[in-house]
Amino acid sequence: MVHNVDHTDTGTQSVDRALLLLQRIGACGDDGGTLAGLVADTGLNKATVRRLLLALIRAGMVEQDDDSRYYLGMQLQVLGAQASRRPNLMRAAQESVMRLGQVTGDAALLTVRRGANTLCVMREEGSYPLRSHALVAGQTHPLGVGAGSLAMLASLPDDEIASVLAAITPVLADRYPRLPPDELMRLIERTRTDGIALNPGLVIDGSWGLGIALHYPDGRLAGALSVAAVEARMRPDRLPDLTRHLRAEAAQIETRLARTAPLKG
Amino acid sequence: MVHNVDHTDTGTQSVDRALLLLQRIGACGDDGGTLAGLVADTGLNKATVRRLLLALIRAGMVEQDDDSRYYLGMQLQVLGAQASRRPNLMRAAQESVMRLGQVTGDAALLTVRRGANTLCVMREEGSYPLRSHALVAGQTHPLGVGAGSLAMLASLPDDEIASVLAAITPVLADRYPRLPPDELMRLIERTRTDGIALNPGLVIDGSWGLGIALHYPDGRLAGALSVAAVEARMRPDRLPDLTRHLRAEAAQIETRLARTAPLKG
DNA sequence: TGGCTTGGTTCATATCATGAAACTTTGTAA
DNA sequence: TTACAAAGTTTCATGATATGAACCAAGCCA
Numbered sequence: 001m002v003h004n005v006d007h008t009d010t011g012t013q014s015v016d017r018a019l020l021l022l023q024r025i026g027a028c029g030d031d032g033g034t035l036a037g038l039v040a041d042t043g044l045n046k047a048t049v050r051r052l053l054l055a056l057i058r059a060g061m062v063e064q065d066d067d068s069r070y071y072l073g074m075q076l077q078v079l080g081a082q083a084s085r086r087p088n089l090m091r092a093a094q095e096s097v098m099r100l101g102q103v104t105g106d107a108a109l110l111t112v113r114r115g116a117n118t119l120c121v122m123r124e125e126g127s128y129p130l131r132s133h134a135l136v137a138g139q140t141h142p143l144g145v146g147a148g149s150l151a152m153l154a155s156l157p158d159d160e161i162a163s164v165l166a167a168i169t170p171v172l173a174d175r176y177p178r179l180p181p182d183e184l185m186r187l188i189e190r191t192r193t194d195g196i197a198l199n200p201g202l203v204i205d206g207s208w209g210l211g212i213a214l215h216y217p218d219g220r221l222a223g224a225l226s227v228a229a230v231e232a233r234m235r236p237d238r239l240p241d242l243t244r245h246l247r248a249e250a251a252q253i254e255t256r257l258a259r260t261a262p263l264k265g
Numbered sequence: 266m267v268h269n270v271d272h273t274d275t276g277t278q279s280v281d282r283a284l285l286l287l288q289r290i291g292a293c294g295d296d297g298g299t300l301a302g303l304v305a306d307t308g309l310n311k312a313t314v315r316r317l318l319l320a321l322i323r324a325g326m327v328e329q330d331d332d333s334r335y336y337l338g339m340q341l342q343v344l345g346a347q348a349s350r351r352p353n354l355m356r357a358a359q360e361s362v363m364r365l366g367q368v369t370g371d372a373a374l375l376t377v378r379r380g381a382n383t384l385c386v387m388r389e390e391g392s393y394p395l396r397s398h399a400l401v402a403g404q405t406h407p408l409g410v411g412a413g414s415l416a417m418l419a420s421l422p423d424d425e426i427a428s429v430l431a432a433i434t435p436v437l438a439d440r441y442p443r444l445p446p447d448e449l450m451r452l453i454e455r456t457r458t459d460g461i462a463l464n465p466g467l468v469i470d471g472s473w474g475l476g477i478a479l480h481y482p483d484g485r486l487a488g489a490l491s492v493a494a495v496e497a498r499m500r501p502d503r504l505p506d507l508t509r510h511l512r513a514e515a516a517q518i519e520t521r522l523a524r525t526a527p528l529k530g
Numbered sequence: 531t532g533g534c535t536t537g538g539t540t541c542a543t544a545t546c547a548t549g550a551a552a553c554t555t556t557g558t559a560a
Numbered sequence: 561t562t563a564c565a566a567a568g569t570t571t572c573a574t575g576a577t578a579t580g581a582a583c584c585a586a587g588c589c590a
Contacts, residue, residue, distance in 0.1 A: 011546070011547055011548080012546090012547075013545090013546065013547085014546085014547085015547095034536080034537085035536075035537055035538080036535085036536055036537080046536095046537085046538080047538085047539075047540085050537080050538065050539085068536090068537060068538090
């Protein structure tokens with residue numbers, strides 16, 4: 001008895017669930033996940049989770065240790081390495097993200113849109129000892145939550161923003177109390193005026209971010225480049241400098257993307 | 266109307282198929298795969314393949330370019346990076362595989378068992394210009410086909426060898442004409458006597474290999490380390506030297522594995 | 531001992547994946 | 561320009577297949 005989900009994804013419920021599990025296990029960190037934990041995370045039935053995990057284990061995507069904890073498997077390392085050989089956003093951005101992290105000393109992030117959500121795909125630690133760990137590679141947030149995410153949302157046409165907002169409003173109310181939809185709209189306006197997105201600690205207290213959207217040559221959204229740091233490192237006097245660096249690296253990434261065939265949505 | 270498949274994998278047909286597709290796309294190389302090609306590869310229905318691909322695309326595991334070719338997606342890079350953070354066979358072996366490739370000048374390979382098959386998970390190119398490309402990371406062969414694969418098979422108990430042989434016999438007959446089951450049995454005997462596996466160009470003409478099995482501290486099979494080269498680089502006078510290097514690196518890997526919690530099958 | 535938590539399995543049920551066929555698009559040859 | 565072919569994509573009736581409530585087993589603690 002499973003009604004849920006919109007009808008854009010039909011005919012592959014179990015595949016969707018299995019892939020969701022993979023992300024959840026990844027989000028569990030280095031200690032892996034337990035069956036009960038994954039059941040709680042996903043809201044799926046225990047038997048279902050177990051059955052899907054067995055399928056993932058069979059394919060090498062997941063491994064299980066003696067203590068019956070589940071981890072991401074070696075097949076993912078192999079596939080990940082294969083995926084890395086292709087020119088894509090991550091390759092185009094790699095160098096820039098690293099440089100941005102090293103030059104600014106803060107955490108440089110690359111994020112992409114995934115439906116009404118944002119996925120952080122790359123993170124370069126800055127050298128500054130006080131780190132903002134608000135965003136780690138593999139984490140997802142609703143579109144608009146966080147600097148890079150906000151930059152992406154603001155760059156969308158108004159009608160799409162409206163439908164995204166409709167989709168994420170319940171999640172915002174539930175998990176991001178300081179980001180109600182109307183506040184988000186104000187941030188979008190400001191982002192469009194400034195040409196850059198600033199998140200003044202609205203997701204996690206004291207964790208600020210500055211982000212800019214990246215586009216393919218044909219104008220389609222590719223992702224966002226951003227910098228995250230503690231509040232003290234994002235004072236007004238430092239913003240122009242950070243903005244300049246972000247803009248420069250973003251331009252470079254877009255130049256590299258221009259040499260690459262863009263991808264379908 | 267799908268009868269097939271043994272009953273070890275039950276209740277997740279679509280997940281199995283989706284994950285199979287991922288591997289196939291990976292095997293397509295840098296130019297990605299076409300729908301028709303993947304249909305031919307997997308023997309699945311066109312609509313089924315398409316539906317599974319859409320699910321994979323939704324999850325970011327696959328991307329599709331304007332020319333409607335399918336590629337491995339960025340989510341795999343993220344998950345692969347996450348998987349790499351954990352201590353496992355690939356981490357334990359990384360350094361040794363690289364050194365083996367550099368010292369011998371040939372291609373060093375790390376392979377693991379996946380049911381009745383072998384998956385190559387790592388490959389370090391040697392410096393020798395004439396390269397054997399018989400095995401690339403991500404490729405699978407039946408267990409016993411290739412030096413590392415043979416080393417793993419020979420290290421299994423007799424009853425398990427029998428059941429593996431039963432499983433792969435049709436594939437051998439179909440794709441590896443020079444490796445009938447009885448020839449494979451002889452190779453297994455020889456491997457057990459020598460304590461190392463030699464593949465004298467039986468899979469691909471002129472492509473030789475030397476392999477040794479790796480075990481977890483509790484005795485369970487972990488994988489195999491091997492070296493592949495053209496026939497001229499595997500003459501009898503060079504074998505003792507290669508064997509020594511292989512044995513040394515294998516011992517080092519097993520030492521590192523001993524510091525790691527072993528994993529369930 | 532008995533209750534509690536967590537991992538894992540079973541099996542009747544109806545939901546969901548299936549694939550043949552239709553449709554669309556693209557390329558190309560006449 | 562039309563005709564044809566080949567590849568990508570979508571539809572929909574059907575029953576094979578994934579589902580999850582209920583169950584078992586093992587470990588833990590008081």
